[in-house]
Amino acid sequence: MLINRRHVAAEFLGTALLVMAVVGSGIMAETLSKDVGVQLLANAIATGGALLGLITIFGPLSGASFNPVVTLVGAFIDKGVSAVSVATDIVSQTTGAVAGAIVANIMFGHATFETSQKIRTGGPTWFSEVVATVGLLLIIWGGKKAGAHVASLVAAWITGAYWFTSSTSIANPAVGFGRMFSHSFAGIAPESWPMFAFMQMIGGVIGYSFIKLLFIENEVNA
Amino acid sequence: MLINRRHVAAEFLGTALLVMAVVGSGIMAETLSKDVGVQLLANAIATGGALLGLITIFGPLSGASFNPVVTLVGAFIDKGVSAVSVATDIVSQTTGAVAGAIVANIMFGHATFETSQKIRTGGPTWFSEVVATVGLLLIIWGGKKAGAHVASLVAAWITGAYWFTSSTSIANPAVGFGRMFSHSFAGIAPESWPMFAFMQMIGGVIGYSFIKLLFIENEVNA
Amino acid sequence: MLINRRHVAAEFLGTALLVMAVVGSGIMAETLSKDVGVQLLANAIATGGALLGLITIFGPLSGASFNPVVTLVGAFIDKGVSAVSVATDIVSQTTGAVAGAIVANIMFGHATFETSQKIRTGGPTWFSEVVATVGLLLIIWGGKKAGAHVASLVAAWITGAYWFTSSTSIANPAVGFGRMFSHSFAGIAPESWPMFAFMQMIGGVIGYSFIKLLFIENEVNA
Amino acid sequence: MLINRRHVAAEFLGTALLVMAVVGSGIMAETLSKDVGVQLLANAIATGGALLGLITIFGPLSGASFNPVVTLVGAFIDKGVSAVSVATDIVSQTTGAVAGAIVANIMFGHATFETSQKIRTGGPTWFSEVVATVGLLLIIWGGKKAGAHVASLVAAWITGAYWFTSSTSIANPAVGFGRMFSHSFAGIAPESWPMFAFMQMIGGVIGYSFIKLLFIENEVNA
Numbered sequence: 001m002l003i004n005r006r007h008v009a010a011e012f013l014g015t016a017l018l019v020m021a022v023v024g025s026g027i028m029a030e031t032l033s034k035d036v037g038v039q040l041l042a043n044a045i046a047t048g049g050a051l052l053g054l055i056t057i058f059g060p061l062s063g064a065s066f067n068p069v070v071t072l073v074g075a076f077i078d079k080g081v082s083a084v085s086v087a088t089d090i091v092s093q094t095t096g097a098v099a100g101a102i103v104a105n106i107m108f109g110h111a112t113f114e115t116s117q118k119i120r121t122g123g124p125t126w127f128s129e130v131v132a133t134v135g136l137l138l139i140i141w142g143g144k145k146a147g148a149h150v151a152s153l154v155a156a157w158i159t160g161a162y163w164f165t166s167s168t169s170i171a172n173p174a175v176g177f178g179r180m181f182s183h184s185f186a187g188i189a190p191e192s193w194p195m196f197a198f199m200q201m202i203g204g205v206i207g208y209s210f211i212k213l214l215f216i217e218n219e220v221n222a
Numbered sequence: 223m224l225i226n227r228r229h230v231a232a233e234f235l236g237t238a239l240l241v242m243a244v245v246g247s248g249i250m251a252e253t254l255s256k257d258v259g260v261q262l263l264a265n266a267i268a269t270g271g272a273l274l275g276l277i278t279i280f281g282p283l284s285g286a287s288f289n290p291v292v293t294l295v296g297a298f299i300d301k302g303v304s305a306v307s308v309a310t311d312i313v314s315q316t317t318g319a320v321a322g323a324i325v326a327n328i329m330f331g332h333a334t335f336e337t338s339q340k341i342r343t344g345g346p347t348w349f350s351e352v353v354a355t356v357g358l359l360l361i362i363w364g365g366k367k368a369g370a371h372v373a374s375l376v377a378a379w380i381t382g383a384y385w386f387t388s389s390t391s392i393a394n395p396a397v398g399f400g401r402m403f404s405h406s407f408a409g410i411a412p413e414s415w416p417m418f419a420f421m422q423m424i425g426g427v428i429g430y431s432f433i434k435l436l437f438i439e440n441e442v443n444a
Numbered sequence: 445m446l447i448n449r450r451h452v453a454a455e456f457l458g459t460a461l462l463v464m465a466v467v468g469s470g471i472m473a474e475t476l477s478k479d480v481g482v483q484l485l486a487n488a489i490a491t492g493g494a495l496l497g498l499i500t501i502f503g504p505l506s507g508a509s510f511n512p513v514v515t516l517v518g519a520f521i522d523k524g525v526s527a528v529s530v531a532t533d534i535v536s537q538t539t540g541a542v543a544g545a546i547v548a549n550i551m552f553g554h555a556t557f558e559t560s561q562k563i564r565t566g567g568p569t570w571f572s573e574v575v576a577t578v579g580l581l582l583i584i585w586g587g588k589k590a591g592a593h594v595a596s597l598v599a600a601w602i603t604g605a606y607w608f609t610s611s612t613s614i615a616n617p618a619v620g621f622g623r624m625f626s627h628s629f630a631g632i633a634p635e636s637w638p639m640f641a642f643m644q645m646i647g648g649v650i651g652y653s654f655i656k657l658l659f660i661e662n663e664v665n666a
Numbered sequence: 667m668l669i670n671r672r673h674v675a676a677e678f679l680g681t682a683l684l685v686m687a688v689v690g691s692g693i694m695a696e697t698l699s700k701d702v703g704v705q706l707l708a709n710a711i712a713t714g715g716a717l718l719g720l721i722t723i724f725g726p727l728s729g730a731s732f733n734p735v736v737t738l739v740g741a742f743i744d745k746g747v748s749a750v751s752v753a754t755d756i757v758s759q760t761t762g763a764v765a766g767a768i769v770a771n772i773m774f775g776h777a778t779f780e781t782s783q784k785i786r787t788g789g790p791t792w793f794s795e796v797v798a799t800v801g802l803l804l805i806i807w808g809g810k811k812a813g814a815h816v817a818s819l820v821a822a823w824i825t826g827a828y829w830f831t832s833s834t835s836i837a838n839p840a841v842g843f844g845r846m847f848s849h850s851f852a853g854i855a856p857e858s859w860p861m862f863a864f865m866q867m868i869g870g871v872i873g874y875s876f877i878k879l880l881f882i883e884n885e886v887n888a
Contacts, residue, residue: 006880013880017801024830033703037255041264042707042829048271049714049826053819057808061880107797107832109790124331131329135239142279153275155822156377160271163264164246166329214228214235214283259477263486270493346553353551357461364501375497378599382493385486386468388551436450436457436505481699485708492715568775575773579683586723597719600821604715607708608690610773658672658679658727 010062011092019100019178021050026186027108048159055151067172069204097178116187125167126199132169133203145215173197232284233314241322241400243272248408249330270381277373289394291426319400338409347389348421354391355425367437395419454506455536463544463622465494470630471552492603499595511616513648541622560631569611570643576613577647589659617641676727677758685766685844687716692852693774714825721817733838735870763844782853791833792865798835799869811881839863
């Protein structure tokens with residue numbers, strides 16, 4: 001089975017640069033401001049700015065998922081994707097995410113390897129991650145169906161979703177995994193990650209159902 | 223009479239996600255910052271980010287009005303729209319708006335059902351809602367006439383209008399209805415809603431006149 | 445001589461809504477935040493959001509200058525524009541600007557007619573207005589030459605220029621005239637307006653020279 | 667050897683206006699707010715707003731590099747560029763950057779010539795400049811390869827990168843050179859500049875390798 005090296009590099013690098021942007025701007029934000037609102041505003045705008053570029057430049061190489069849930073939903077919608085390709089993407093994304101956190105740690109003079117102590121837990125937060133993931137999936141596949149520039153939509157949506165979900169819309173098991181390695185504003189404690197990933201998978205299932213109902217051709221006749 | 227299920231789902235879901243974004247970011251904002259300016263900035267940017275995606279993805283399914291005034295003005299301009307279709311849209315929008323507020327309440331650990339105590343009243347505020355609605359309608363139909371990407375224009379306009387109208391540009395009876403069910407920054411007390419809805423209808427009539435004068439082909443000869 | 449009514453209405457309404465956005469968001473900003481940085485950030489983002497929509501929707505009707513300097517430079521570049529058309533535009537823009545300030549005053553419960561006491565004066569500020577006007581003109585005609593979406597460029601540029609010029613880039617004698625009627629953050633004292641208008645005219649002459657050198661076809665051979 | 671005057675003017679003026687925007691908004695920001703987070707947010711948004719316009723309008727004249735590293739990498743990728751052209755660009759960019767800082771100083775009533783005392787040094791900061799430069803290069807050439815509007819990508823990316831790199835992503839030896847002449851938030855002390863320029867050159871080499879691996883046609887077969 002042939003694996004395209006550029007495809008792998010794009011998922012690895014794209015996820016790495018995304019996590020670097022999320023974590024780096026989180027560290028910068030808590031260093032510069034005492035107003036947590038200003039911190040999240042900076043973190044959200046920086047993440048959106050990075051997403052626009054990364055999805056645009058890596059899209060032609062790998063589809064620019066940077067997200068195991070997006071990769072899996074994509075494989076269910078587009079039947080031609082092989083299991084090896086899915087597995088390779090998820091490994092690329094997860095290792096990329098860790099690499100991104102490490103790069104951010106080095107840039108900001110943190111310990112190269114550190115772990116988050118930021119507990120993110122509880123029913124409302126878990127429910128929020130389900131909603132966040134469903135929302136992200138609708139934006140991606142609705143945007144594709146509408147023939148829109150998906151990178152712009154995702155960048156704007158995530159900038160907003162940092163604010164309008166109580167969990168700040170991680171919505172991505174790989175990015176969440178990488179964020180475990182940051183002792184900062186943007187981190188997530190290792191003990192909180194598994195339930196986040198589980199909720200994101202549930203969001204993936206629900207999101208997939210919505211996408212079929214709303215955006216897949218000839219699925220609904222009324 | 224045939225009702226398209228995807229059309230109904232799009233108006234319901236779109237309005238729900240919009241109100242969820244408005245209310246959710248309002249709650250997050252007042253939790254994180256003590257500076258009300260920072261709160262409104264976050265609320266405005268999050269609303270704009272959500273609008274861009276939602277109008278883009280649901281536009282092809284239902285026109286993505288999410289707003290009874292927009293639906294009604296559309297029906298007056300485009301004579302082929304049936305009364306049943308208009309009524310169905312308004313019901314979808316209003317119930318969607320309430321659902322969106324409830325989802326936000328659950329995500330942020332609020333009571334599932336709660337009502338706003340935020341009184342929004344007085345001549346300047348009412349006048350502001352008329353202006354806000356006229357402005358929104360001009361942007362939508364002027365943008366269509368110009369062949370522009372209307373979702374971008376509306377997203378940017380509303381982000382600004384949260385600031386440049388004293389009523390923070392609700393400009394939407396359905397979204398206003400949903401916001402009654404949020405005891406937060408973004409709420410509107412039930413006793414304040416009717417006059418807001420009435421002013422938005424007046425804005426709809428005035429906006430419709432402006433649209434005819436400015437943007438409907440062959441209406442003006444000079 | 446035939447005057448197109450929609451053209452006149454577009455210049456009047458566009459300038460009115462622009463000044464309303466500038467003044468309204470200025471009042472809201474100083475009401476909500478004590479941090480002048482947050483105030484200007486809100487004022488700048490709101491102005492940009494309004495500009496994107498207004499230039500886009502009124503462009504096809506009147507060119508959407510909303511600015512006597514832009515109208516005059518346009519007349520020098522495009523020789524076919526009549527003196528009556530230029531004069532009508534400037535009257536529309538100036539009266540529109542005043543109307544916009546009045547609408548903002550009413551929306552925010554200020555006196556309908558009020559004047560600014562905000563002195564804006566001194567060499568650096570005047571120099572800043574020259575630079576601001578040159579910059580705006582380059583963006584408009586450079587954007588046209590490049591075949592870009594000029595409304596987006598102007599909106600983004602002005603959002604930035606509120607920050608990177610010491611005069612907050614009024615760069616528009618009509619908008620400046622309207623802002624005299626606002627006793628707020630965004631106002632300009634009547635005694636400060638004439639030198640601003642004069643500096644903007646100088647900026648217009650310099651900007652016109654740059655445009656000819658850089659963007660007018662067959663002007664430079666090297 | 668023929669040097670195109672418009673090309674030279676575009677690199678000079680574009681870099682000048684960019685540095686003016688960076689320095690001017692930095693001065694304004696530290697004047698208006700005491701929250702350093704708000705300062706950097708304003709500085710970042712103003713820089714992004716300026717970049718969108720400047721790259722768009724000067725792109726057709728000179729490619730709108732405004733950056734010696736971008737010019738050099740471009741010369742390595744596009745073999746037809748002469749050494750004289752590269753040298754002329756770098757001189758235009760560097761003198762333009764200084765001119766831009768001087769214009770900002772005059773607008774804000776600073777001494778016309780002043781130097782920064784802002785030490786930016788240390789391993790993490792230097793590493794950050796390498797990363798910042800690599801990121802910028804990937805966005806530019808990846809965006810070109812994807813057929814995207816590169817000005818939008820660069821504007822959004824840099825707005826974010828001010829936050830997610832510890833060095834605030836100067837990523838440009840010419841702009842850094844100009845910023846030495848500003849005693850402000852946005853300045854860089856003359857003794858800190860050489861290592862920044864050196865790190866940016868290293869970033870250029872690494873970025874060039876990535877671009878070849880990822881975006882140059884027929885380079886990778888897998």
